[in-house]
Amino acid sequence: MRRISPYLHLARVTTAFAAVANTWFAILWTLAMSDHEAGVSGLAGEPLWVLLLGGAANALGLYAFGVCLNDLLDARQDRAFRLDRPVASGRVSAAAGLAAVSGTLMLAVLGATAFGNRGVIITLALAAAIMGFNAAAKFVPGVGLVMLGVIVAGQMLVPNPSIRFLWPIWWIVTHVMVVAMIRHVVGRKVPPVSRRAVVVSIAGWGVCSVALLLLSWRRGDPGNWLWPDWVPWQSVLGPLILVGAFALFIRRRIKVMGPGSRTGEKIGRYGALWMALYGCGWLVSAGLWDESMILGTLTIVGWLGMTVLREWYSLLENPTGYRRAE
Secondary structure (H helix, E strand, C coil): CCCCHHHHHHHCCCCCHHHHHHHHHHHHHHHHCCCCCCCCHHHHCCCHHHHHHHHHHHHHHHHHHHHHHHHHHCHHHHHHHCCCCHHHHCCCCHHHHHHHHHHHHHHHHHHHHHHHHHHHHHHHHHHHHHHHHHHCHHHCHHHHHHHHHHHHHHHHHCCCCCCCCCHHHHHHHHHHHHHHHHHHHHCCCCCCCCHHHHHHHHHHHHHHHHHHHHHHHHHCCCCCCCCCCCCCHHHHHHHHHHHHHHHHHHHHHHHHHCCCHHHHHHHHHHHHHHHHHHHHHHHHHCCCHHHHHHHHHHHHHHHHHHHHHHHHHHHHHCCCCCCCCC
């Protein structure tokens, strides 16, 4: 177990389920709304379990590819500031890290084959964006925050690039950018977020929002492209309630724990959990109970797995012992 632990740390498996939840939402939504959504033909030819398995492999592969590449590129810096990282501490060699980067990218591409050539092309484009983010963009907060939101939300397009109802994708873009900003500021990461970076981030978010609106207008029906009439208006109630709950949670965490890297990491972990909850909220509010049960099960299993793995890491790295009474 001690040998496996560094590789699980390297792949950040405790929060990877959120990426799977985003991909599964796109699959479940497309199939449930097959009478109105586009791109259904690309999914209808395969059994649901094949689509979900392929989506999980693709999402896990892209997520792990990004974090493994991050640790490999930042190994020198982490040796000075973050010795808890597997590559920086020497628990995972550079050669093993490179093998993990290659293997996870292959897993992502293999999973994308369940969705045809377009899914593979989008996966490769996202992999290139992830490389650009880790190599340069993350060091420029104003650009990096926008790029991170686009990458995370872009994974939802792998199963169905033609999806018409784009509000959930916009929701994820916004959530990822806000959480990343809060985590950066509260966690006191370097370089700090300047006023110029905030302006650039807001401008980038605006550009993404306009692009999604234009895409929705192009794909939608005349007269009701902004909010299609085949989507119940109450579908947004679940996500809105979850936004309020997350805001209260963040406020309490910062008040109780104060700013610092530990608080920033906790915000990041629960920000990932909330992405899965948003998908459940959209499905429940739209009355898609079977689909919400599938995604809800994934969310519960992911949250339990996150909790158990973190306790396991703690026990492995700081095993309990006994002191002889004198």
